[in-house]
Amino acid sequence: MSPRLRGSVPAALLAVLLAPLCPADAERGRGTARAPDARHRALVFSKTTAFRHTDCITRGGAAVARTAARRGFSVDATEDAGAFTRRRLARYDVVVFLCTSGEVLGARQQRAFRRYVRAGGGFAGIHSAVATEPDWPWYRGLVGAEYRDHTGVAGVNAQFQTATIRVEDRGTAATRRLGRRWTREEEWYSFRTDPRAKAHVLLTVDESTYDPRGYSEPGGSPPMGDHPIAWCRRYGGGRSFYTALGHKGAYWEEPLLLAHVVGGIEMAAGVKSFGCEQGG
DSSP: OOTTSOOOOOOOTTTTTOSSOOHHHHHTTOEEEOOTTOOEEEEEEOOBSSSOOHHIIIIIHHHHHHHHHHTTEEEEEEOOGGGOSHHHHTTOSEEEEESOBBOOOOHHHHHHHHHHHHTTOEEEEEGGGGGBSTTOHHHHHHHOSOEEEEBOOTTTOOSEEEEEEEESOTTSTTTTTSOSEEEEEEEOEEESSOGGGTSEEEEEEOGGGSOOOBTTSTTOBOOOSSOEEEEEEEETTEEEEEEOOOOSGGGGGOHHHHHHHHHHHHHHHTSSOOOOOOOO
């Protein structure tokens, strides 16, 4: 994700892989995946007004919906911020911001979302969700950190690098399928604020295993040192889970990534044990 590139691309969310969809729904970027015995409901929201992660939205959204449906979730997908009303949000156990970017909600929609969380609703943020609503302090608190930049300094390092993740808590639904160390390729995000003081950190990337310098300063912005990339916390009355992973569409074919993300969604929904009591 690179905030230096701005613009909006017409939505095609889940148009290829989700069924059933009618052509009009596909054009509007809407879709529904129904589990045969659905017990829970998730809203997957993927509106973008800055950089658009097209493959994350289409391939990632479809993979998440299929996996969640097998686990008893009914998944609705949309890029229409009009879904953020008090009545509509009340239908869902969790709202997933999947690779959203930029300013995506109006003032009335922000108020509805805040009421939803205050009433005990769940939030799961994926990848560029941390670079969404940058001027809304409440949302920055919900997601747990402030985005700075990512790897990919011209002439210095690569945007996508293989690195090793340290799994700090293997006892959650988002991490129990992972070993103590998890090596994989990603576009590694850095943050202006450290979530550790207010959130329960699940994953940390080992900066000694890749070049962590980001693009926001000439020659590369400095490493973070302590570098969380996935965490959870209680916030504003609700439950929040965030992971920085998931940039490329191909990553969503990785069983461990899907287990991590969908496990985090289940935690945020209150379906699986949360265990993220640190934080406000």
